[in-house]
Amino acid sequence: MNFLKIANVIIYYDQKVNLIALLCLIGGLFHLSNETLAQTIDFIPQPVEIKKGEGSFELNQVTTVFFDLKKLSGHAELLVEGLQLDAEIKHTASLSSSADNNYIKLALNPTLSKEHKGKYLIRITNDMIAIEGGDEEAIVNAIYRLVQLSLIQENRYKLPSLSLIDYPRFDYRGFHLDVSRNYFPISFLEKLIDMMAIYQLNTFHWHLTDGPGWRLEIKSYPKLTQIAAFRSHRTWKEWWNSERKFLSEGDPQAYGGYYTQEEAKHLVDYALKRGITIIPEIEMPGHSGEVLAVYPELACSGKPYTQSEFCMGNEQTFEFFEKVLGEVAAIFPSEYIHIGGDEANKRAWRTCSKCQQRIKALGLKDEDELQSYGVKRVGEILEKLDRKFIGWDEILEGGLAPGAAVMSWRGESGGIKAAQSGHEVIMTPGEFCYFDKYQTNPATQPEAIGGYIPIEKVYGYDPIPTVLKDEEKGYVMGVQANLWTEYIPTTEHAEYMIFPRLLALSEVAWTTNENKDWDGFFERLQSHYRLLQRRGINYYHPIPNLNIEAKPYSLKKASLVKINSERFGATIKYTLDGSPPNRESPTYSAPFYQIGTPLVKAAMLYPSGEMGPVTEMELAYHLGVGAKVTYHQPFSRKYPAQGISSLVNGQKGSFTYGDGEWQGFEGKDLDVTVALSEIKKVSQIKARFMQLTGPGVYLPKRIFCSWSKDGEDFSDPVEIINEIPESDSSLIIHPFVLPVNAEAKYFRITAKVNKGFLFADELLFY
Structure with a gap:
């Protein structure tokens, strides 16, 4: 048998x-179920329902596009442009009027909108393609579904027969680009907008102003683009580490640029045609050093280059806001205008006579309420312009005006608070949605701001927090990815950081959790590399280096080991004895449990028979897992990791100190006593620390360890001195080895803080 x-x-x-x-x-x-069939057509994001038919439709020179309403003529042109057709476009009075074969029909069907907002249907047979949408936005989304289908086919003019029903999970599906730190040309923004349309995103958040540069022409304040748009150094990093000055346009040493109002209007029209709304961001009251450098009368000090926050006690400030926002509203028809509102340093307000007088006159409690007062006045300005305002979650401080929406970036807490108080929310937490962070091992990548967000982590995000009640969940409008460009000076580098992570975000924004599946997405993603290549995108290429994860499992007193490859269908070989893997080594097929602390080494086996680069990890289910830890100095409330169990939980941290495994100490030493379950023979202790000097994370100066059998009589301490220089700005994860060679139960370990933050992930006992 x-x-x-x-x-x-x-x-x-x-x-x-x-x-x-x-x-x-x-x-x-x-x-076969719809889910199974869906895997045969590799759409991203995953549609609501799809069924594959027999045969295919061929796009050619005799293809005719019919539309039933004159308002769809522009959509028909968009379809022909997107599919790169030389097709005839005809208006037809009824849906039945069409050619016998080889035609595409566009039709509005308002009943679809009554069923689901944004719903559309696509049917492809051997003879025709029919597109129906509940509204014009749905028609555009359907058109770009078809464009995507064409671009992922080996023969882009031969489309497989299918029947598709689709509509989005969220109304707001966004991408944010910071053009203040680095200026990007309109042609590049058009390219991004095209890609957003292909992946069913509908909102481009344009971060136009910030300390490193003002990027939008404002006729009332010409110095904003004559001077504040041009800095003294080529890269943000060079400028930030200098005196942070601006130069006049035309100066041979000037770097920067700006968008004229006509250019901005052109981009707005370009985006709207593709179903995308542009929301402009004009930063206030903080992140405005470039404004105050050229209009210092709006600063508390009255002097340039002294602060980044507008004076909230000065009426000229609100005159500036009113004139600027008036010009902005005339360019951008979006319902919302973003006012920033984040990270305002209120120090200048505390010593400013005008600000303090304003606080006293209005009976405000403090500077937080002064900021809230300023934000509410901006809201009143926008209300007169028939607009709503949206800001980062700091606008919650001191109270929020009715009708304001919140972008939650410092985790989800701001979004949760806003939704619970009846405000609309866009979820964009840095842990999942900040594409300026590394997407793989930093040692293999160009410099980034830090952190670690691989594509799988982006894909795993659910924008609706579980703590919200059903009636509160409706306030979550959607989700957004953000690209901040401090370390991203070129369009090629920007594309590298955005793609393919934006594809994962698109499925988070469009597809319900029930229809999401990482393995299925990973398989579908392989077809989209062809699309990215055809669109000329400099995407991040999956590297051959592997990723080894090991999580403790107390019931088995072992680590659960998982080995991942960024390359689909990779053959992975591994060893547990410290030797490099070869073709004869065991093949990894599924996660496995492993006792102790052996060194796992793994590598890809290429089809050629050669081995890829070796990745290794020492497992962490050591003698001290689960021990009792007494803290003699408190850990940071900002970075508590897993609390008092963090340092002996058998779990190593990843490449980012924000992953929940690295425990932070700010201005205080790590000083703990670890009590094992009984007296044990311990030969050495490894204490793992991180250094990343950009955000102020440093290795300890020195580390001490002493031990005791009874917890009272301790040995003389052994000492390790850190010899790794602070000048090394790369990411360093270093294990300091403390020689013990003693039988003991209690171990006092102290790591002397250098400066900034000290981060530790595990104290390993051997």
Whole structure:
């Protein structure tokens, strides 16, 4: 007897049976689900429902595009442009009027909108393509579904027969680009907007102003672009580490640029045609050093280059806001205008006579309420312009005006608070949605701001926090990815950081949790590299280096080991004895449990028979896992990791101190006593620390360890001195080895803080 495994069902058959006949029988017995069929057409984001048909439709020179309403003429042109067709476009009075074959029909069907907002249908047969949408935005989304389908095919002019029903999970599906730190040309922004449309995103958040540069022409204040748009150094990092000065346009040493109002209007029209709204961001009251450098009368000090926050006691400040926002509203028809509102340093307000007088006159409690007062006045300005305002979650401080929306970036807490108080929310937490962070091992990548967000982590995000009640969940409008560009000076580098992570975010924004599946997405993603290549995108290429994860499992007193590859279908070889893997080594097929602290080494086996680079990890289920830890100095409230169990939980941290495993100490030493369950022979202790000097994370100066059997009489301490220089700005994760060679139960370990933050992830006992 032999067997076949089909759809997870094992069927046994006799070798004498005609196998082809058996397979035909099986085909009649099994009806493939929509989910299974969906995998045969690699759409991203995953549609609501899709069924594959027989045959295909061929786009060619005789293809005709029909539209039933004159308002769809522009959409027909968009379809022809997106598919790169030389097709005839005809208006037809009724849906039945069409050619006999090889045609595409566009039709509005308002009943679809009554069923689901943004709903559309696509049907492809051998003879025709029919697109129906509940509204014009749905028609545009359907058109770009078709464009995507074309671009992922080997023959882009031959489209497989199918029937598709689709609509979005969230109304707001956004991408944010910071053009203040680095200026990017309109042509690049058009390219991004095209890609957003292909992946069903509908909001471009344009971060136009910030300390490093003002990027939008404002006719009332010409110095904003004559001077504040041009800095003294080529890169943000060079400028930030200098005196942070600006130069006049035309100066041979000036770097920067700006968008004229006509250019901005052009981009707005370009985006709207593709179903995308542009929300401009004009930063206030903080992040405005570039404004105050050229209009210092708006600063508390009255002097340039002294602060980054507008004076909230000065009426000229609100005159500036009113004139600027008036010009902005005339360019951008969006319902919302973003006012920033984040990270305002209120120090200048505390010593400013005008600000303090304003606080006293209005009976405000403090500077937080002064900021709230300023934000509410901006809201009143926007209300007169028939607009709403949205800001980063700091606008919650001191109270929030009715109608304001919140972008939650410092985790989800701001978004939760806003939704619970009846305000609309866009979720964009830095842990999942900040694409300026590394997407793989930093040692293999160009410099970034820090952190670690691989594509799988982006994909795993759910924008609706579980703590919200059902009636509160409706305030979550959607989700947004953000690209801040401090370390991203070129369009090529920007594309590298955005793609393919934006594809994962698109599925988070569009597809319900029930239809999401990482393995399925990872498989579908492979077809989209062809699309990215055809669109000329400098995307991040999956590297051959592997990623080893090991999580403690107390019931088995072992680590659960998982080995991941960024390359689909990779053959992975591994060893546990410290030797490099080769073709004869065990093949990794599924996560496995491993006792102790062996060194796991793994590498890809290429189809050529060569081995890829070796990745290694020492497992962390050591003698001290689960021990009691007494803290003689408190850890940071900002970075508590897993609390008092963090340093001996058998879990190492990743490449980012924000992953919940690195415990932070700010201005205080790490000083703990670890009590094992009993007296044990300990040969050494490894204390792992991180250094990343950009955000102020440093290795300890020195580390001490002493031990005791009874917890009272301790040995003389052994000492390790850090010899790694602070001048090394790369990410360093270093284990300091403390020699013990003693039988003891209690171990006092002290790491002397250098400056800034000290981060530790595990104290390993051997």
